[in-house]
Amino acid sequence: MIRFLTAGESHGKALATIIEGFPSNLPITSDYINFHLKRRQSGFGRSARMKIEADTAQILSGIRFGKTIGSPISLLIENKDWVNWLDVMAVDKKSNDFKKATIPRPGHADLVGVTKYNFDDIRNSIERSSARETSARVAAGSIARKFLEHFGIFIGSFVESIGGIYPTKDYFNQLLQNKYVIEKSGWNISIKADKSSVRVLDQSQEKKIINKINAVKKSGDTLGGTFITIATGMPVGLGSFMQFDRKLDADISFHIMSINAVKGVEIGSGFNSAEQLGSQVHDEILINKKEFSRKSNNAGGIEGGVSNGLPIIIRAAMKPISTLAKPLNSVDLSSMKKVSSRYERSDFTAVPACSVIAESMLAWVLAKHFLIKFGGDSIDETEDNFNTFAKKSMNRIRKGFKK
Numbered sequence: 001m002i003r004f005l006t007a008g009e010s011h012g013k014a015l016a017t018i019i020e021g022f023p024s025n026l027p028i029t030s031d032y033i034n035f036h037l038k039r040r041q042s043g044f045g046r047s048a049r050m051k052i053e054a055d056t057a058q059i060l061s062g063i064r065f066g067k068t069i070g071s072p073i074s075l076l077i078e079n080k081d082w083v084n085w086l087d088v089m090a091v092d093k094k095s096n097d098f099k100k101a102t103i104p105r106p107g108h109a110d111l112v113g114v115t116k117y118n119f120d121d122i123r124n125s126i127e128r129s130s131a132r133e134t135s136a137r138v139a140a141g142s143i144a145r146k147f148l149e150h151f152g153i154f155i156g157s158f159v160e161s162i163g164g165i166y167p168t169k170d171y172f173n174q175l176l177q178n179k180y181v182i183e184k185s186g187w188n189i190s191i192k193a194d195k196s197s198v199r200v201l202d203q204s205q206e207k208k209i210i211n212k213i214n215a216v217k218k219s220g221d222t223l224g225g226t227f228i229t230i231a232t233g234m235p236v237g238l239g240s241f242m243q244f245d246r247k248l249d250a251d252i253s254f255h256i257m258s259i260n261a262v263k264g265v266e267i268g269s270g271f272n273s274a275e276q277l278g279s280q281v282h283d284e285i286l287i288n289k290k291e292f293s294r295k296s297n298n299a300g301g302i303e304g305g306v307s308n309g310l311p312i313i314i315r316a317a318m319k320p321i322s323t324l325a326k327p328l329n330s331v332d333l334s335s336m337k338k339v340s341s342r343y344e345r346s347d348f349t350a351v352p353a354c355s356v357i358a359e360s361m362l363a364w365v366l367a368k369h370f371l372i373k374f375g376g377d378s379i380d381e382t383e384d385n386f387n388t389f390a391k392k393s394m395n396r397i398r399k400g401f402k403k
C-alpha cells in the first residue's frame with residue numbers, strides 16, 4: 001500500500017513530502033518531477049507569485065542512480081517567497097510590529113480555522129489551507145504517474161470551461177461516446193491543452209476566456225470552471241465492490257474532491273445520466289476479435305467500483321477563487337464589527353493549475369489500486385504479476401464458462 005503525507009506552510013521555508021511503498025527499480029529523475037511542477041504553475045489568471053516561485057523538487061532520499069530503492073522517498077520544494085515573510089513566518093520569535101490577520105475571507109478556511117483551532121491570528125489558517133500545498137502533491141503524484149507509465153497507463157487533462165464559457169464542441173460527451181480519438185494515450189490530451197494559456201482545446205474559446213479573466217481582474221472578481229481528467233491504458237480490475245471503501249470510483253472522487261476549491265466530481269456521464277434512459281446510458285458489451293469492447297464509455301471506465309479497461313473519465317468543478325479585490329462583507333474579529341473582507345495577493349482563476357493537480361491525484365489513486373491488485377517489492381515482480389493477469393484473465397473466463 002502506498003501512502004504519502006505533505007508538510008509545509010504557504011509562506012514557510014519549504015514544502016515537504018514523504019512517499020512510501022513504491023517498489024524498487026522504478027526509473028525516475030528530478031527533471032520528470034520538475035516538469036510536472038512547472039505545469040502546475042502555468043495558466044493565465046494566476047497571481048504574480050507564480051513568477052517568483054519556479055518550483056523544483058530536491059530528492060532527499062529513496063532514489064539512487066535514477067531508480068527507486070524501495071525506501072521512503074522524501075522531496076523538498078523550497079518556497080522562494082519565504083525570504084519576504086521571515087518576520088510573519090518566524091519559527092521562534094515573534095516580531096514586535098507584527099500585524100495579525102483579523103478579517104476572515106468568505107469561502108476560505110479563515111473563519112472555520114480560527115474557530116476550530118483556537119487561533120488568535122487568521123494567518124495560521126491561511127498558511128496551511130492555501131493551495132500552495134498542492135505543489136507537494138504534484139511532486140508525490142509524479143512518482144505515481146511515472147510508475148503507471150511503466151505499465152502503459154497515461155494520464156491527461158484539459159480545462160472544459162472557465163466562467164461558464166464552454167467549447168463549441170462537446171469534448172466531454174465525445175470522450176464518453178468514444179468519438180474523441182485520444183491518439184495513443186491520455187497524455188496527448190495534455191500536450192494539446194498545455195499549448196493553451198488556459199489549458200483549453202478550442203482556440204476561439206481560449207480568446208473568450210482570456211477576455212473574461214481580464215474583465216474580472218478589472219472588476220476585482222474571480223472565476224471558477226470545470227475540467228476533465230482521463231487515464232488511458234487501464235487494466236481491468238482496479239478497485240473492488242467487496243467493501244465500500246475499496247471502490248475505485250469512490251476513492252477517485254475523494255482524491256479529486258480533496259483538491260482545494262473543487263466542489264463537484266463526476267465519474268463518466270455522472271449527473272447527466274440521471275436524466276437519461278437506462279438504454280441510453282449503459283455501455284453495451286460487444287465481443288471483438290476475442291476481446292470485449294464497448295460502443296460507449298458513459299460509465300467513465302468504472303463499473304461496480306472496478307476499472308473495466310476503458311479510459312477513466314472524470315469531470316470536476318472548481319468554485320471561483322475566494323479572495324476578492326472587490327470585497328464581500330465580513331467581520332473584523334478584533335472589533336467584532338462589520339467590515340469589508342481582507343484582500344491579499346491572489347489568483348483570479350486557477351482552473352488550469354487545478355486540472356494539472358487533478359492529474360497527480362488521479363495518478364496517485366490509480367497507482368495505489370494498481371499496487372493493491374498486483375503488488376510486488378520490485379518493479380520486475382509487479383510486472384510479472386501484471387503480465388500474468390493480463391495474459392490469463394480472458395482465457396480463465398473462457399475456460400470457466402465453457403459448456
Ligand SMILES: Cc1cc2nc3c(=O)[nH]c(=O)nc-3n(C[C@H](O)[C@H](O)[C@H](O)COP(=O)(O)O)c2cc1C
Nearest residue numbers: 108109129130131260261322323346347350353354
Ligand atoms: C491551484 C489553486 C490555486 C488557488 N489559488 C487561490 C488564491 O490565490 N486565492 C484564494 O483565495 N484561493 C485560492 N485557491 C482556493 C483555496 O485554496 C480554497 O478555496 C481554500 O483552501 C478553501 O478551501 P475550499 O474552497 O476547498 O473550501 C486555489 C486553489 C487551487 C487549486
